Amino acid sequence: MPNIIEYRGLDELIAQMRAFPQKLKQVGKIGMEASLNVLWENVPPYPTAPEDSTYRRTGTLGRSLGSSTTGGQAGGKPSIYEVKQQGVGGFVEGRFGTNLGYAPYVIGPDEGEKGERQAWMHKGRWWKLEDVVPKSKEKINLIWNGIAQKMADFLNSKSSGVK
Amino acid sequence: MSDKQLADIVCRSLLAIVAGLRRKYELPDYQNITIEIRESDSIASAVPLAEKEQIG
Numbered sequence: 001m002p003n004i005i006e007y008r009g010l011d012e013l014i015a016q017m018r019a020f021p022q023k024l025k026q027v028g029k030i031g032m033e034a035s036l037n038v039l040w041e042n043v044p045p046y047p048t049a050p051e052d053s054t055y056r057r058t059g060t061l062g063r064s065l066g067s068s069t070t071g072g073q074a075g076g077k078p079s080i081y082e083v084k085q086q087g088v089g090g091f092v093e094g095r096f097g098t099n100l101g102y103a104p105y106v107i108g109p110d111e112g113e114k115g116e117r118q119a120w121m122h123k124g125r126w127w128k129l130e131d132v133v134p135k136s137k138e139k140i141n142l143i144w145n146g147i148a149q150k151m152a153d154f155l156n157s158k159s160s161g162v163k
Numbered sequence: 164m165s166d167k168q169l170a171d172i173v174c175r176s177l178l179a180i181v182a183g184l185r186r187k188y189e190l191p192d193y194q195n196i197t198i199e200i201r202e203s204d205s206i207a208s209a210v211p212l213a214e215k216e217q218i219g
Contacts, residue, residue, distance in 0.1 A: 006203035097197030104196050
């Protein structure tokens with residue numbers, strides 16, 4: 001089950017913007033890419049290794065999230081980083097995450113099917129991917145407020161005949 | 164051969180190719196863990212609140 005951030009209150013604007021599909025697609029893409037970027041920059045660093053650990057860290061998990069052992073953005077994009085249309089006639093949705101097989105054992109949720117939740121040896125030490133959500137919420141909220149304003153300004157300019 | 168049979172053969176072939184590549188390059192299994200961002204026009208939702216953050 002993915003972690004989900006839903007933004008709401010844009011229904012009327014989106015409905016009016018459907019008369020301008022290219023513009024709607026453009027602003028949706030801008031907003032979503034900016035939102036995914038916020039999630040990306042909020043990837044935490046690796047926790048301190050246990051004192052008695054002999055495991056040599058490779059940074060693979062961090063790289064799969066477009067990050068590194070020190071957190072934040074580093075190197076290439078996350079393995080899951082996409083913007084797409086939300087269903088037929090829908091607006092836009094984004095996905096951020098990792099497709100690394102063992103990632104759920106390390107940064108998965110507390111609850112879930114076996115193999116999809118954080119393993120006991122990582123609890124209390126490793127963060128969970130869902131922890132990125134509250135860190136990002138405020139900034140993402142600002143982004144979508146800005147997008148709403150862009151759409152409103154655009155619609156106003158169209159209705160008043162201003163180009 | 165029906166379309167379904169052909170589709171089955173294609174899928175099995177692709178899975179075999181994937182398995183071979185994974186073995187050859189020692190690639191891990193792929194299992195998605197994601198955060199999704201999307202627009203909602205409904206007040207109620209089937210997704211438990213603990214798993215969903217709402218903004219706006």
